[in-house]
Amino acid sequence: MIRKHARILGILLIFGITWGMWNTTQAAGISATPAELNIDTQAGRNAEEHIMVRNPSSAVSLFDVYPDEFADIIRVMPSSFVLEGGREREVTVLARTKKAGIVQTMLSITSKPLSENEFGANAGVKVPVVITGREASPFGANLLEAVKGSKGITAGTTLALLALGIF
Secondary structure, X not given: OHHHHHHHHHHHXXXXXXXXXXXOXXXXXXXXXXXXXXXXXXXOOOEEEEEEEEOOOXXXXXXXXEEOOOOOOEEEEOOEEEEOOOOEEEEEEEEOOOOOEEEEEEEEEEEEEXXXXXXXXXXXXXXXXXXXXXXXXXXXXXXXXXXXHOOOOOHHHHHHHHHOOOX
């Protein structure tokens, strides 16, 4: 009976550990969540997603985050930062496609120990990024032209409509 309970407990433990790592990309000295970024945007407009970068090691490390390709449409903030051991930081990934379509690349996250006395190899992970750019809404374009042509609408009203995402 005790063996049966120990076996069930072991299976539950393995399942729990596996479940916790399901959506995480990890290498020695780097952990990134989610393991994949899917960014949906309208052509010509900014969209953003966030990725959590963690330093699972005990060493203070310098982290760099950058897209492998398409640096003209993908911006990472911050792109370089220092993390103490066990700490994490949210990184914002901004994307702006010029036209409709799908862009696929990798986001590289690298780390190296900050101290020269600290022994450790550089570490890195790659996070797949898929950006889907949709066509701009014809409704928004038509409404913008109507607002621009109207003499009764002020610049403040136009800005308010822009802030609400109508354009």
